[in-house]
Amino acid sequence: MITWAVLAALLAVAGARTKAPLIDESTRTRNKAAECVFGKQVRELHSQWIPDLGVPIGVLYCMKCECVPLQKKRRIVARVQCRSIKNECPEPTCEEPVHLPGRCCKTCPGDTYDADVIQDIIPQKVLDDEEKSSTKHYAALLTERSSLVLRNDFGKLTSNNLNKNNVVATGRFTFHKKNLYYSFYISDKAARPRSLQFVDSEGNILEEFILSRAGGLVNSLYQNATRKVCGVWRRIPHEYRKRFRQEKMYVVLVWGVKDQAEFTLSGQVMKYAALGTENFSSLLEPAGTNGLMAGAGGTAIVSISTSVSTSIYLAIVFNGLFAIDDIADVPINVTLSVDDKRFILQDVAIVKKPHYELNVIEIRSPVTSADLRLLTRGRLVLTISSVSKPEALRLSGSVLTKVTCEIFQTTLAPSASEANGYGTSGLAWLYLNNEGSLVYNVQIDNLRTTPDNTTFITLVDVSTKRRTELEDLTPTFDFINGWANGTLVKLSPKVLEPLYAGNLTVNVATPNDTSLIRGRLVPKPVADARDAPAPFLLKRENYTLPASAVGLAWVNVDTDCYIHYDVSLSGLGSERKLELSLELLPMLAPGAPVITRHLDEFQGNQVEGSPVNALTREESRRLDSGVGFLKVKEQDTGITLLVATVRHVGVPFGCQLATAPDGVTDEPGGPTGDCLYEGKFYQEETQWISGANPCTMCFCQNGVHNCFTMKCPPVNCTSPQNLMEVPGECCPICVNSTTQMETNRNVPQKCIFNGQPYSPSSKFRPFLIPTGFDNCTECTCDPIYLEIKCKRITNEKDCCRNCGRVDYSVNGTFPADDGSTTGVEGTRTISPRPPPGPSPTEVLLKGGCKNLYDPKKPYPNGKEYHPLIGSLGEYKCVTCKCQNGKSSCWRECDRAACELKFKMKKRQRQGEDLGRKNNSHLCCTYKECKKYRHKKNHRLQKS
Numbered sequence: 001m002i003t004w005a006v007l008a009a010l011l012a013v014a015g016a017r018t019k020a021p022l023i024d025e026s027t028r029t030r031n032k033a034a035e036c037v038f039g040k041q042v043r044e045l046h047s048q049w050i051p052d053l054g055v056p057i058g059v060l061y062c063m064k065c066e067c068v069p070l071q072k073k074r075r076i077v078a079r080v081q082c083r084s085i086k087n088e089c090p091e092p093t094c095e096e097p098v099h100l101p102g103r104c105c106k107t108c109p110g111d112t113y114d115a116d117v118i119q120d121i122i123p124q125k126v127l128d129d130e131e132k133s134s135t136k137h138y139a140a141l142l143t144e145r146s147s148l149v150l151r152n153d154f155g156k157l158t159s160n161n162l163n164k165n166n167v168v169a170t171g172r173f174t175f176h177k178k179n180l181y182y183s184f185y186i187s188d189k190a191a192r193p194r195s196l197q198f199v200d201s202e203g204n205i206l207e208e209f210i211l212s213r214a215g216g217l218v219n220s221l222y223q224n225a226t227r228k229v230c231g232v233w234r235r236i237p238h239e240y241r242k243r244f245r246q247e248k249m250y251v252v253l254v255w256g257v258k259d260q261a262e263f264t265l266s267g268q269v270m271k272y273a274a275l276g277t278e279n280f281s282s283l284l285e286p287a288g289t290n291g292l293m294a295g296a297g298g299t300a301i302v303s304i305s306t307s308v309s310t311s312i313y314l315a316i317v318f319n320g321l322f323a324i325d326d327i328a329d330v331p332i333n334v335t336l337s338v339d340d341k342r343f344i345l346q347d348v349a350i351v352k353k354p355h356y357e358l359n360v361i362e363i364r365s366p367v368t369s370a371d372l373r374l375l376t377r378g379r380l381v382l383t384i385s386s387v388s389k390p391e392a393l394r395l396s397g398s399v400l401t402k403v404t405c406e407i408f409q410t411t412l413a414p415s416a417s418e419a420n421g422y423g424t425s426g427l428a429w430l431y432l433n434n435e436g437s438l439v440y441n442v443q444i445d446n447l448r449t450t451p452d453n454t455t456f457i458t459l460v461d462v463s464t465k466r467r468t469e470l471e472d473l474t475p476t477f478d479f480i481n482g483w484a485n486g487t488l489v490k491l492s493p494k495v496l497e498p499l500y501a502g503n504l505t506v507n508v509a510t511p512n513d514t515s516l517i518r519g520r521l522v523p524k525p526v527a528d529a530r531d532a533p534a535p536f537l538l539k540r541e542n543y544t545l546p547a548s549a550v551g552l553a554w555v556n557v558d559t560d561c562y563i564h565y566d567v568s569l570s571g572l573g574s575e576r577k578l579e580l581s582l583e584l585l586p587m588l589a590p591g592a593p594v595i596t597r598h599l600d601e602f603q604g605n606q607v608e609g610s611p612v613n614a615l616t617r618e619e620s621r622r623l624d625s626g627v628g629f630l631k632v633k634e635q636d637t638g639i640t641l642l643v644a645t646v647r648h649v650g651v652p653f654g655c656q657l658a659t660a661p662d663g664v665t666d667e668p669g670g671p672t673g674d675c676l677y678e679g680k681f682y683q684e685e686t687q688w689i690s691g692a693n694p695c696t697m698c699f700c701q702n703g704v705h706n707c708f709t710m711k712c713p714p715v716n717c718t719s720p721q722n723l724m725e726v727p728g729e730c731c732p733i734c735v736n737s738t739t740q741m742e743t744n745r746n747v748p749q750k751c752i753f754n755g756q757p758y759s760p761s762s763k764f765r766p767f768l769i770p771t772g773f774d775n776c777t778e779c780t781c782d783p784i785y786l787e788i789k790c791k792r793i794t795n796e797k798d799c800c801r802n803c804g805r806v807d808y809s810v811n812g813t814f815p816a817d818d819g820s821t822t823g824v825e826g827t828r829t830i831s832p833r834p835p836p837g838p839s840p841t842e843v844l845l846k847g848g849c850k851n852l853y854d855p856k857k858p859y860p861n862g863k864e865y866h867p868l869i870g871s872l873g874e875y876k877c878v879t880c881k882c883q884n885g886k887s888s889c890w891r892e893c894d895r896a897a898c899e900l901k902f903k904m905k906k907r908q909r910q911g912e913d914l915g916r917k918n919n920s921h922l923c924c925t926y927k928e929c930k931k932y933r934h935k936k937n938h939r940l941q942k943s
């Protein structure tokens with residue numbers, strides 16, 4: 001059955017996302033192991049569906065597909081499995097069972113069998129409730145002591161002993177719907193790990209993310225500036241989300257090269273209540289290479305409060321501070337100090353029952369605002385030590401910006417009701433680097449000059465009625481290009497609290513408007529699209545929209561050549577049905593070919609995602625070095641509402657190469673074969689006149705332009721004074737009484753040939769693809785009938801191309817050549833060539849070659865032919881061969897032709913007549929044949 005064949009083909013391409021080896025193994029990122037892709041849809045592990053194969057096959061109601069887990073060595077991957085459910089249908093219980101739409105089995109009234117109806121494995125309501133009630137934040141401490149004993153793929157225990165430097169790491173995990181964002185701080189002394197794995201307690205890999213590029217370098221500006229490791233696990237299957245809730249999930253950081261882990265660190269992912277208010281974090285490491293503390297470490301979750309009085313709260317997760325005889329109620333000394341000299345906090349916490357792997361202590365203490373300032377600036381060191389052996393058993397680390405990878409972003413706009421004559425808008429994004437400094441970027445577009453050019457950009461706390469201005473960003477504002485980029489080094493602690501609480505705004509004021517545009521900074525996790533160096537401003541395309549309509553868009557491409565986008569809008573309301581698309585051009589130029597990629601359809605003011613198919617090579621090239629327009633359109637009308645110009649999106653080099661990953665394919669027909677010439681694009685197989693020189697004509701073939709410059713035929717003019725240049729035309733005309741008469745008419749009358757105008761009486765040479773101007777033909781614009789007449793030149797002195805036959809028939813084929821008639825001139829009107837197009841059975845199913853002069857008759861693969869030159873017939877001195885869609889041509893002037901020519905001449909002199917069958921001698925001039933008098937084995941080739 002045909003459906004089976006098609007289904008089998010479909011199933012062959014379904015499965016895990018395309019694995020895509022790039023330039024080298026280590027640059028490969030995620031292998032989507034934990035989900036299935038069927039058609040263009042991503043399916044969660046354990047989900048079931050009825051396959052819809054689309055037109056013409058449609059839905060196969062008697063097939064059931066499932067995304068099932070499959071163990072491959074240590075890895076759990078997902079696979080699509082489909083089976084027929086027809087034979088599972090129960091015997092109908094009635095005489096005349098009916099076939100209900102959307103069902104496989106025939107049913108009887110009152111039947112309860114519905115196994116052929118696919119239901120969600122878990123009802124949406126259960127999922128929603130789970131999401132509401134379940135913990136959003138998790139953390140993990142990764143030390144040697146907390147590590148799982150992992151086996152490698154060959155069943156051997158992997159050794160952790162290689163962690164000689166006592167590397168420690170800590171992770172934070174935050175759920176946003178089904179996506180889990182992860183962040184890590186890792187000891188400075190460790191290089192960036194190669195990969196991150198999520199594993200179960202048996203060490204089976206449920207998901208893996210490759211973290212570094214070759215050499216451990218980081219692509220991301222943010223991850224480099226913060227020394228964090230950031231990313232996201234999207235669409236976590238329900239079963240795995242449950243594991244997080246039950247604290248049955250572990251994370252593993254892997255160093256080394258593929259298949260040869262140098263060492264790993266792992267830890268259990270746990271819930272901690274303090275994570276909800278975390279402002280700072282600390283990674284605690286043993287000092288030096290102290291044997292007693294080998295493999296130990298800790299992390300602190302630090303929160304501050306300034307609401308009533310200033311206070312600090314620490315939740316510390318650690319191991320290793322216990323001596324052998326520390327069995328119960330062990331005191332631990334906790335200090336916060338500046339350079340181990342000035343103590344901000346000193347306290348002792350009791351650990352009731354010490355654990356080898358994990359212990360938690362909590363400290364709450366009032367602090368002064370001056371101390372908080374020190375905290376904000378990364379000046380404080382947290383130390384925890386054993387009270388009995390304070391020097392030997394000790395962990396410490398700086399208190400830094402919290403681990404969670406986060407940026408704060410906003411669009412800047414007036415409110416909908418405000419007048420905003422110039423349509424000023426903008427965006428801002430900022431983040432805290434690992435020194436606790438606030439890095440900010442503010443873009444203001446269309447800010448019109450006020451008389452004194454004064455603009456104020458400030459950070460304002462809006463949690464109180466007073467609207468306190470906290471920081472002034474104005475000094476870094478570059479009025480000309482509209483950017484304020486900078487770093488606030490000595491950040492006031494007053495900024496952090498409203499910043500984390502979503503109560504900090506960016507305000508732009510001018511002398512006559514205290515709040516021209518503004519926006520409230522919202523925290524967003526960093527991963528995928530938002531890991532790009534900078535976002536783009538989506539501006540109003542349509543001025544009937546309120547001035548408040550503006551957007552902020554992030555676009556990024558991963559090493560597997562998948563594009564990621566993240567768009568936040570404001571001022572459009574939440575009702576409109578919108579559509580997001582990307583138009584890509586090789587450059588901004590007239591006629592530039594456009595590739596349009598539809599990205600998403602959405603409602604509301606936020607959309608993010610990544611299409612299931614990777615970028616093509618051409619799309620990659622254009623994103624990297626061309627220009628793109630990201631458009632937000634209204635679905636119903638197709639009207640473009642907002643547009644962002646997208647340039648210089650860093651695309652991994654491999655995506656632009658011919659050796660790009662499997663997933664990267666060129667669109668049907670390959671990259672557009674358009675030609676760029678004098679700043680304009682011309683389509684494949686079109687011809688045009690150069691804008692700079694009317695005598696130069698070009699055509700585009702296989703994406704390459706070929707240009708030729710015409711030498712005008714001689715004009716017979718009685719007096720040189722009558723010779724006149726015509727603007728826009730190559731050849732001069734001789735102005736005599738006839739043409740005078742013509743030009744006296746009001747409407748200039750011209751002949752048209754191949755779409756080009758020619759003045760009456762003008763002479764020119766026809767332009768032929770692919771050989772250029774035919775110097776053996778002279779065309780004239782008949783001044784009376786305004787028709788083009790062409791004739792063949794037979795004078796060998798003037799015409800070196802083809803001094804052979806001149807007569808041709810109206811239907812364009814060369815008649816049998818008897819050589820008896822010479823010097824006969826024929827004329828015929830030449831009409832423009834029809835516009836180019838594909839087909840005649842898709843040019844004989846791709847292997848054939850286009851016939852430029854008769855598109856309806858392409859040449860089949862393997863065919864040898866003479867090119868047809870215009871109305872003049874076959875050009876027998878050139879032979880072409882069509883091979884797999886490409887024509888190669890050569891001239892027939894070879895040694896044999898020359899020898900024939902010499903022989904002919906000799907015999908002619910002797911008055912002999914030759915019964916000629918072969919006319920190849922006519923393809924050569926004596927000049928061309930000269931060399932064959934001496935070099936015997938040379939073969940002249942032209943392609």
Ligand SMILES: *[C@@H]1O[C@H](CO)[C@@H](O)[C@H](O)[C@H]1NC(C)=O
Pocket residue numbers: 221224225
């Ligand atoms: C990474 O950060 C370091 C210091 O923080 C800086 O010197 C370097 O230029 C950065 N590299 C990139 C590629 O941004």
Ligand SMILES: *[C@@H]1O[C@H](CO)[C@@H](O)[C@H](O)[C@H]1NC(C)=O
Pocket residue numbers: 333334335346348387390
């Ligand atoms: C805790 O550590 C600090 C600094 O090392 C020290 O001054 C203090 O005496 C210690 N407290 C206890 C109870 O050991």
Ligand SMILES: *[C@@H]1O[C@H](CO)[C@@H](O)[C@H](O)[C@H]1NC(C)=O
Pocket residue numbers: 449451452453479480
């Ligand atoms: C305002 O800016 C414009 C252009 O940037 C400049 O030419 C002009 O001198 C400025 N005026 C003042 C008062 O600074």
Ligand SMILES: *[C@@H]1O[C@H](CO)[C@@H](O)[C@H](O)[C@H]1NC(C)=O
Pocket residue numbers: 462463464501502503
């Ligand atoms: C902002 O401040 C107000 C008042 O202090 C507070 O109620 C609110 O929770 C804060 N956060 C946001 C996001 O508005």
Ligand SMILES: *[C@@H]1O[C@H](CO)[C@@H](O)[C@H](O)[C@H]1NC(C)=O
Pocket residue numbers: 441478481483484485533534
């Ligand atoms: C500010 O940063 C943006 C984004 O990185 C960049 O495009 C812009 O050129 C910068 N402007 C200035 C004046 O540094």
